[in-house]
Amino acid sequence: MRIALARGGICGSDLHDYNHGGFGAVRLREPMILGHEVSGHIREIGPGVRGFAPGDLVAVSPSRPCGACPECLRGLPNHCLNMRFYGSAMPFPHIQGAFCEEIVASAGQCVRAEGLGPEQAAMAGPMLGAEVLVTGCGPIGLLTIMAARRADPEALAPHAAGKGRLDVLFECSGAEAALCAGIATLRPRGVVVQLGLSGDMRLPMMQITVREIELRGAFRFHEEFAVAIDLMRAGLIAADNLVTHAFPLQDFAEAFATTNDRTRAMKVQLTFGAA
Template identity: 30%
Template sequence: MSQSGGEEPAKEENMAAWLLAVKTLKIQPYNLPPLGPHDVKVRMKAVGICGSDVHHFKHMRCANFIVKKPMVIGHECAGVIDEIGSEVKTLQVGDRVAVEPGISCGQCHLCKDGRYNLCREMKFFGSPPTNGALANLVVHPAKLCFKLPDNVSLEEGAMCEPLSVAVHACCRAEVGTQTNVLIMGAGPIGLLTMLAARAFGAPKIVMVDVDECRLTFAKDLGANEIIQVSTNIQDVGVEVVKIQNAMDGNVDVSFDCVGFNKTTTTALSATPAGGKVCLVGLGQSEMTIPLTQAAAREVDVIGIFRYRNTWPICIEFLKSGKIDVKPLITHRFKFTQEQIEEAFETSARGGNAVKVMFSI
């Protein structure tokens, strides 16, 4: 509508990618909640596709999180501040920000103890029933939006979300300059865990996967050794010997970034006395694994869920160049009906698609 006639211009309609049914996404209007005094409105610019997004897309669920009604998808995101609430002092319109997608209650004992990632009342972008970030605009608390340095792109800002999983895992496992690391799985989280472990000073990192292409990718990113394995659990014994030989028997921390019966069994079996196994991937809800033998060697088993207090660390790693996530962004798509469908199908196929990113 023209302004020349003295009328206000038509307000832009906010659009978002709604998950309606199995493998059914549609760009439709998205009415945002009102802007609170401590909130900001963020114009999304970069949104990545996560493995959990793919699970929702293919099955309408991820683990125990079930999509029961239409939901805006996506949670790996960065954008530009479009509007600020009346009490916001830390951000200004036009600031480029990476967005931490989970809002905890702030009142439960876990939140008060600083373990807010475990909050039972967490409202997390794109995790049912909370709407996500694959939209033109979202409203979010200002305290969960982190200003990006000039030398960190919006795509890199969106990568702070999956990188946060890796950083949190390394913090939980206390990775440092004396820590030799084994990583099961060379998918996006496994690769990011490798980059994070290196940034924390790990001197030796061995990557294990069934896929030769992914292992080659890991080697190019800086893995010291790569080992290709089978999917057959009967091969664990032989493969553990290969892993221990590659690491001279010094596995201080094993990260299972897959979460299958075989990968966890391998990690537990390959980790010597006094080591740690960090469970990152959640591929299976139940497993049969050799815990008794691991317990007898005083192997510590550590779980992680998402992350906490990681965005400043991630941004500093990106700013300093200690971590370069750009090679992981292998596919880019626009925010159109045709391209969102193609992007999710591409991510679901896997293959050479490591991180699929939308430019909005």
């Protein structure tokens, strides 16, 4: 389907690429278009496409697994060995991103977003009865808090969580200090879900081993994308409240500068011609 973009959110990984040419061992080795949190209106559909029509507002998933590699066949499309995730410098040649006036996407990538604004539909990518702690209250952290509250309003621990009493840590900052401090709040056999990415970190292996802490990585998404849209359409998650700024595409330099200023911005989006 040919889609005229309306909104595109600037993600932390976009910032790493824009500011530093990558993060950790992942480095830009050729020019690459950024962007993977996008929404837009369908302009044209191909033969055989069902369930969509020109004019529909859709959220576009950046996840494009091959469907045929061993990881896809194991039911892990987010770990596809041939993944073509928008705006990714992991493979070479790099996979170009979606900050364009128009893109062509498969119907399987798109989720209809009737009842939402383009700014909400572009927030689907960052989304996701134990007592939990969330560290790192950027867009991903706040959406994790919203999802935890939706699952169980009593699940979230107070800000000053006690040592060794919590069940799950969602670490969304990618900061070593937050990870180590959060692990100390977990009870034996607690679970760490590491969402934030900023490079390698040192781990308190003694605590992890002696208290049998389970450490899980959470990388990208696939089927969860449609779940996020459904939650927003049902009014269960209000992601538009996180969008603090929007700039036309031609003002991308100001948009990135604003995103870099965490005292002013939460989620900054670019607007395109279809907005």
